[in-house]
Amino acid sequence: MGSGFSLFPEQASTIASRVDNLFLFIVAVTAFFAVLVSVLVIWFAAKYHTEDPLAVGESIHGSIPLELAWSIIPFLISIVIFAWAADVYFDLQRPPDQALEIYATAKRWMWKFQHLDGQNEINELHVPAGRPVKVTFTSEDVLHSMFFPSFRVKADAIPGRYSTVWFTATKLGEYHLFCAEYCGTKHSGMIGKVVVMEPAEYQAWLAGGLGAGSLSQRGEQLFSDLACNTCHRSDDSGRGPSLVNKFGAPQELANGTSVAVNEAYIRESILTPQAKLVAGYQPLMPTFQGLLSEESVMALVEYVKSLRTTSGGEPRSAAEPGVTPPATPQKK
Amino acid sequence: MASTPLTYLNHQHSVASWLLTKDHKRIGLMYLAVVTLAFFLGGLFATVIRLELATPAGDLLSNDDYNKMFTMHGVAMVFFVLIPAVPAILGNFVLPLMLGAKDVAFPKLNLLSWYIFVIGFLFTVYAMVTGGVDTGWTFYTPYSSRASNSNVMMTGLGVFITGFSSILTGLNFMVTIHRMRAPGLTWFRLPLFVWAVYATSLVQILGTPVIAITVLALAIERFFRFGIFDAALGGDPVLFQHMFWFYSHPAVYIMILPPMGAISEVIACFSRKTIFGYSFVAFSSLAIAIFGFLVWAHHMFVSGISVYSALVFSFLTYAVAIPSAVKTFNWTATMYKGAIWLKAPMIWAIAFLALFLIGGLTGLITAALGVDVHIHDTYFVVAHFHFIMVGGAVMGFFAGLHFWWPKITGRMYSEIWAKVAAIIVLAGFNLTFGPQFILGYLGMPRRYHVYPDEFQVLNVLSSAGASILAVGYLLVGIYLTVSLFKGERAGANPWHATGLEWTTQSPPLPHNFEVQPIVTHDAYEYASREITVD
Numbered sequence: 001m002g003s004g005f006s007l008f009p010e011q012a013s014t015i016a017s018r019v020d021n022l023f024l025f026i027v028a029v030t031a032f033f034a035v036l037v038s039v040l041v042i043w044f045a046a047k048y049h050t051e052d053p054l055a056v057g058e059s060i061h062g063s064i065p066l067e068l069a070w071s072i073i074p075f076l077i078s079i080v081i082f083a084w085a086a087d088v089y090f091d092l093q094r095p096p097d098q099a100l101e102i103y104a105t106a107k108r109w110m111w112k113f114q115h116l117d118g119q120n121e122i123n124e125l126h127v128p129a130g131r132p133v134k135v136t137f138t139s140e141d142v143l144h145s146m147f148f149p150s151f152r153v154k155a156d157a158i159p160g161r162y163s164t165v166w167f168t169a170t171k172l173g174e175y176h177l178f179c180a181e182y183c184g185t186k187h188s189g190m191i192g193k194v195v196v197m198e199p200a201e202y203q204a205w206l207a208g209g210l211g212a213g214s215l216s217q218r219g220e221q222l223f224s225d226l227a228c229n230t231c232h233r234s235d236d237s238g239r240g241p242s243l244v245n246k247f248g249a250p251q252e253l254a255n256g257t258s259v260a261v262n263e264a265y266i267r268e269s270i271l272t273p274q275a276k277l278v279a280g281y282q283p284l285m286p287t288f289q290g291l292l293s294e295e296s297v298m299a300l301v302e303y304v305k306s307l308r309t310t311s312g313g314e315p316r317s318a319a320e321p322g323v324t325p326p327a328t329p330q331k332k
Numbered sequence: 333m334a335s336t337p338l339t340y341l342n343h344q345h346s347v348a349s350w351l352l353t354k355d356h357k358r359i360g361l362m363y364l365a366v367v368t369l370a371f372f373l374g375g376l377f378a379t380v381i382r383l384e385l386a387t388p389a390g391d392l393l394s395n396d397d398y399n400k401m402f403t404m405h406g407v408a409m410v411f412f413v414l415i416p417a418v419p420a421i422l423g424n425f426v427l428p429l430m431l432g433a434k435d436v437a438f439p440k441l442n443l444l445s446w447y448i449f450v451i452g453f454l455f456t457v458y459a460m461v462t463g464g465v466d467t468g469w470t471f472y473t474p475y476s477s478r479a480s481n482s483n484v485m486m487t488g489l490g491v492f493i494t495g496f497s498s499i500l501t502g503l504n505f506m507v508t509i510h511r512m513r514a515p516g517l518t519w520f521r522l523p524l525f526v527w528a529v530y531a532t533s534l535v536q537i538l539g540t541p542v543i544a545i546t547v548l549a550l551a552i553e554r555f556f557r558f559g560i561f562d563a564a565l566g567g568d569p570v571l572f573q574h575m576f577w578f579y580s581h582p583a584v585y586i587m588i589l590p591p592m593g594a595i596s597e598v599i600a601c602f603s604r605k606t607i608f609g610y611s612f613v614a615f616s617s618l619a620i621a622i623f624g625f626l627v628w629a630h631h632m633f634v635s636g637i638s639v640y641s642a643l644v645f646s647f648l649t650y651a652v653a654i655p656s657a658v659k660t661f662n663w664t665a666t667m668y669k670g671a672i673w674l675k676a677p678m679i680w681a682i683a684f685l686a687l688f689l690i691g692g693l694t695g696l697i698t699a700a701l702g703v704d705v706h707i708h709d710t711y712f713v714v715a716h717f718h719f720i721m722v723g724g725a726v727m728g729f730f731a732g733l734h735f736w737w738p739k740i741t742g743r744m745y746s747e748i749w750a751k752v753a754a755i756i757v758l759a760g761f762n763l764t765f766g767p768q769f770i771l772g773y774l775g776m777p778r779r780y781h782v783y784p785d786e787f788q789v790l791n792v793l794s795s796a797g798a799s800i801l802a803v804g805y806l807l808v809g810i811y812l813t814v815s816l817f818k819g820e821r822a823g824a825n826p827w828h829a830t831g832l833e834w835t836t837q838s839p840p841l842p843h844n845f846e847v848q849p850i851v852t853h854d855a856y857e858y859a860s861r862e863i864t865v866d
Contacts (some may be wrong), residue, residue: 004786005786005789006774006786007770007774008773008774009773009774009775018702019702019703019705019706022700022702022703023697023700023703023706023773026696026697026700026703027697029696030693030694030696030697031693033657033689033693034689034690034693037660037661037664037685037689038686038689040664040667040668041664041667041682041685041686044664044667044668044670044672045667045672045674045682048603048667048668048669048670048671048672049672049674050671050672050673051673052671052673053673053827053828054828055604055671055673056604056605056671056858056859057603057604057605057669057670057671057672057858057859058605058669058670058859059605059606059859059860060605060606060608060665060668060669061606061608061609061610062608062609062610062611062612062662062665063608063609063665066609066661066665067609067612067658067662070657070658070661071654071657071658074653074654074657075650075651075654078650078651078653078654078696079650081650081696081700082646082647082650082699082700082701084700084702085646085699085700085701085702085703085704086643086646086701086702087702088701088702088703089633089639089642089643089646089701089702089705090639091702092702092705093639108479141474141478141479142474142475142478142479143472143474143475143569145634145709147709147775147777149706149774149775150775152705152706153705153706154634154705154706154708154709155634155636155705156634156635156636158563158569158570158635158636159474159562159563159564159569160563160564160568160569161563161570161636163636176775176784178775178777179777180708180709180710180777180778181472181709182399182468182472182475182778182779183475184399184466184475184479184480185395185396185399186395187395187399187779187780187781188390188395188777188779188780188781188782188783189395189782191784290564
């Protein structure tokens with residue numbers, strides 16, 4: 001978190017240099033055209049300058065080749081910029097499968113982060129360097145926007161929806177977290193910091209702050225407190241579908257379409273169960289809209305994600321060397 | 333000629349003769365009065381904002397008051413200055429003159445439009461003085477529909493009402509251009525300002541109803557808790573953004589197209605040449621108006637729209653940039669081998685070119701998906717749109733105002749002060765908004781009352797620039813006012829310009845022309861005609 005004066009932001013994530021290279025390329029291209037036109041205008045104004053109000057210019061009406069040239073050349077350059085920028089955008093929007101998952105809720109005027117191991121933090125986010133981190137978040141009231149300038153990532157927090165940002169931090173240190181979408185009185189006070197740590201230090205930090213069990217354990221507790229488990233059993237004997245191994249797979253719906261089971265779909269199915277009913281089941285489930293906090297919904301989502309038979313090679317448990325599977329609560 | 337010839341200004345004097353006038357010229361001046369007031373208000377809010385931001389701490393205003401300041405700055409400037417400035421002031425004044433017509437097609441409707449505009453303005457001013465509004469000029473839901481305790485609906489009502497003025501003016505101008513052209517004034521002999529106003533009218537008529545619907549939907553949700561945009565009521569907050577930008581992006585073209593038209597007039601006149609590539613400049617206005625409706629979601633690349641729709645909107649945004657580039661190249665080429673007479677309007681036009689160039693080109697940066705994620709909702713965007721809306725639209729308005737001022741008032745302003753003011757505004761503007769590009773890329777979010785210390789140097793530079801800018805604008809107000817009393821008499825055609833508006837006396841007759849003009853030439857036939865001195 002630089003305290004000194006600077007003209008260019010720190011690059012603290014893997015994507016930052018890619019965004020900056022693209023930015024500097026567009027700046028260079030546009031500066032070329034700005035200088036070209038400015039020089040021509042000043043040159044013409046000086047060269048053809050006259051004090052005689054009766055002087056007239058040459059009779060030139062236009063030129064089709066020139067018109068085509070200055071339409072087509074800028075268009076082609078635009079296409080290059082567009083395609084390059086789209087490529088970067090795709091990477092910004094697509095978190096890798098092995099990302100460390102963190103949940104967050106925004107509300108006026110604070111950010112609350114929940115780690116899978118159960119630690120909560122407010123307006124601070126601790127992450128390990130060198131590992132992709134995916135933050136899934138929503139808002140409990142109005143629009144907010146999660147913005148890490150040093151990582152060059154941002155996404156709006158939208159009530160009723162899940163958004164994500166992901167990044168791989170590359171440099172140890174503390175960096176700004178800003179709310180970038182206007183949210184009322186203390187909008188400019190809705191700031192915090194992200195602390196990038198050595199992976200080992202991060203593990204130690206995680207171990208130091210253990211709360212009341214992991215996020216999925218909290219979800220499991222809620223799952224039985226709310227009596228979800230009377231209908232959603234581990235086999236298909238309940239009145240509702242079994243939730244084991246559902247996450248990440250396509251799900252056939254009663255209306256004949258199908259849906260990818262992701263965090264957003266699980267959230268929707270808890271809050272408005274009738275919206276996308278699973279094929280073969282009756283619309284019996286009550287709505288939990290207004291009865292659960294977003295944090296509780298996230299705990300339930302994480303619990304449902306953790307319901308998997310350990311034998312099959314699911315993508316989330318296919319750990320790379322040195323990367324801990326994020327769905328597994330034990331990380332030490 | 334009598335010492336005081338009959339003009340539209342002196343043929344009647346009573347207050348009623350102004351308030352009940354159906355004369356497009358007087359109505360144009362009445363818009364000028366209201367817009368000047370709104371510009372002063374908006375400028376005052378901007379001054380307070382820049383004062384507050386000179387230090388990182390929030391030491392001048394409370395959080396809520398700061399939020400109201402930037403909201404009311406935006407509302408006053410967008411809805412009551414930028415949107416009406418060129419079409420309603422200069423358009424009203426010169427359009428019928430350019431067409432060789434006695435008035436617009438529907439003079440009574442024109443007067444009604446002014447009253448609707450004033451009523452909308454009064455509602456908005458009432459909302460401001462009775463507590464203000466703090467939603468940002470974008471009124472994003474669910475903040476505006478649920479959380480804000482300020483005068484959201486009173487302001488919304490003002491915007492809603494004012495919209496009808498814009499729709500009716502667009503309609504009036506479009507019919508006027510179709511039906512009231514002088515004999516011989518074919519479409520391709522029209523001055524390019526007329527093409528620009530035509531394209532603008534199209535946007536006003538088709539776009540403005542959508543903002544009315546949006547404000548109405550917001551009111552229904554706020555009053556009756558009817559879930560349209562609020563997720564807690566079953567609505568979709570992002571839907572509001574789609575609807576809002578479906579109007580408010582094209583609205584940028586309502587602001588910038590008519591100034592572009594004015595710039596075409598000024599550059600052709602002071603280069604003593606026909607405009608380079610007339611039909612390309614004319615059709616680029618229409619292309620901008622039409623494609624301008626298809627790019628709204630480029631304001632929403634981080635608002636949770638799908639990756640694929642973001643791709644489409646980014647691509648179309650690059651497409652709409654091309655007609656603007658075409659115009660710029662054609663203006664530059666017009667100066668080639670001209671006989672360039674560097675009078676004040678031309679200096680303002682060149683200043684427009686410099687700022688519009690930066691505004692337009694930084695649009696290519698904000699349209700780039702991967703970069704926009706970082707700069708969205710930062711000062712980079714603030715700087716970009718001020719370069720377009722102030723650097724472009726307001727500079728273009730001033731270029732046009734300086735060009736037609738002798739026609740409007742019959743007086744010349746101080747040439748030297750006009751040039752000095754143009755240079756002060758140009759310098760002040762760049763110093764105000766240049767540092768904001770850097771601030772934005774560094775990550776300073778917009779609408780921040782309090783900010784981290786490391787951003788202070790650039791903010792101080794920006795505030796210093798704003799004070800220079802304020803001096804420049806005040807200067808314009810002073811020498812133009814002085815010219816009304818002490819200015820040299822202008823004569824019918826002080827710039828030796830083509831165009832029918834210069835064939836009648838200055839100020840014009842109450843009904844514009846003594847005899848119906850007949851047009852036998854293209855616009856801007858400077859090179860082939862004998863310039864006469866009157």
